[in-house]
Amino acid sequence: EDQELERKISGLKTSMAEGERKTALEMVQAAGTDRHCVTFVLHEEDHTLGNSLRYMIMKNPEVEFCGYTTTHPSESKINLRIQTRGALPAVEPFQRGLNELMNVCQHVLDKFEASIKEYKDQKASRNESTF
Amino acid sequence: MAAAQAVQEMRTRVVLGEFGVRNVHTTDFPGNYSGYDDAWDQNRFEKNFRVDVVHLDENSLEFDMVGIDAAIANAFRRILLAEVPTMAVEKVLVYNNTSIVQDEILAHRLGLIPIHADPRLFEYRNQGDEEGTEIDTLQFRLQVRCTRNPHAAKDSSDPNELYVNHKVYTRHMTWVPLGNQADLFPEGTIRPVHDDILIAQLRPGQEIDLLMHCVKGIGKKVARVANPRLDTFSREVFRNEKLKKLVRLARVRDHYIFSVESTGVLPPEVLVSEAIKVLMGKCRRFLDELDAVQMD
Numbered sequence: 001e002d003q004e005l006e007r008k009i010s011g012l013k014t015s016m017a018e019g020e021r022k023t024a025l026e027m028v029q030a031a032g033t034d035r036h037c038v039t040f041v042l043h044e045e046d047h048t049l050g051n052s053l054r055y056m057i058m059k060n061p062e063v064e065f066c067g068y069t070t071t072h073p074s075e076s077k078i079n080l081r082i083q084t085r086g087a088l089p090a091v092e093p094f095q096r097g098l099n100e101l102m103n104v105c106q107h108v109l110d111k112f113e114a115s116i117k118e119y120k121d122q123k124a125s126r127n128e129s130t131f
Numbered sequence: 132m133a134a135a136q137a138v139q140e141m142r143t144r145v146v147l148g149e150f151g152v153r154n155v156h157t158t159d160f161p162g163n164y165s166g167y168d169d170a171w172d173q174n175r176f177e178k179n180f181r182v183d184v185v186h187l188d189e190n191s192l193e194f195d196m197v198g199i200d201a202a203i204a205n206a207f208r209r210i211l212l213a214e215v216p217t218m219a220v221e222k223v224l225v226y227n228n229t230s231i232v233q234d235e236i237l238a239h240r241l242g243l244i245p246i247h248a249d250p251r252l253f254e255y256r257n258q259g260d261e262e263g264t265e266i267d268t269l270q271f272r273l274q275v276r277c278t279r280n281p282h283a284a285k286d287s288s289d290p291n292e293l294y295v296n297h298k299v300y301t302r303h304m305t306w307v308p309l310g311n312q313a314d315l316f317p318e319g320t321i322r323p324v325h326d327d328i329l330i331a332q333l334r335p336g337q338e339i340d341l342l343m344h345c346v347k348g349i350g351k352k353v354a355r356v357a358n359p360r361l362d363t364f365s366r367e368v369f370r371n372e373k374l375k376k377l378v379r380l381a382r383v384r385d386h387y388i389f390s391v392e393s394t395g396v397l398p399p400e401v402l403v404s405e406a407i408k409v410l411m412g413k414c415r416r417f418l419d420e421l422d423a424v425q426m427d
Contacts, residue, residue: 048410049410066235099418109411
């Protein structure tokens, strides 16, 4: 039945400094389903963002299914599919996953820089005390 | 109780069996284990997360990251290897190359030379932009001609004595400042990281004369990262029959040891910070896309 995919391409034409990609994000929805099952196509991305984003989205209890694949090694894009319980639109956990991943990175960055600073301070004071 | 302990082990440990590794994948997602609240909790993450720096010097860094999942730790590793921006030679304009090294091989070798310039001070070059401006390009000139040494001994066979300039090193590269670069970067700061990388060899009469454009890009070989020292962990104990039954080798799932070695362009701690910022940039890019789409 669902042989035809109703492509609801809602990508935005962005031109970035690196130039290449015109559409960074597409959303594909199979015909007959509603907004709680969506496949996002992320261009110019690979396992780096794919796996970490999948992990963050799976941690959301409203998400029934989340998975990603790379379409082909020659193509640099990933398909990320989200299915939610109930009537929550799939865009919502996607957005929430991105925000949470950003918060994680921010926290890691803060902790890392604090540790580096502490290590350098310790080393400096150790050098001073040997004089 | 044994059952609770087994569940705890399945959740938190990667087990090294005699013939293979078990329990590799993260399973603590909401709904998988009854009685556990596995939904994402930023506060719980922040409480359990820590970074311990073991060793730091100007070229290498070793630190532990505890309390983070494999997916995210691996993302940092992948970015460190391939996506931290760096300045490297991209375009080579060959005026004269009579050496035996072909143009394209020479250009390829030049592209691999690490350039000592902070990539954060430069912009990406726009697509299709041929010329390059001072904000996105560095220019280097390489001009070497090999001649015979008139003062060499009659029957010497040592090339170092017979020829002048027969080995082309990175120290022969000279920086050609564009625009206001001479004011921004003091003399001697923009150069290849190492001045003793052998680029090509020449014989009398051969000459290399070229101009290199160095732009910002994401490339390989910026840093080498080795994640947990899985390869040095010994499983010898499984050879002994009696010990086999008594010993259980397991690894804590969310403890990662990072070992970062820099090529010299940026200090390793800056590389790690930049890698984390790259991942944040990716998230922000898609969030902006979503916002833009929803506004239509």
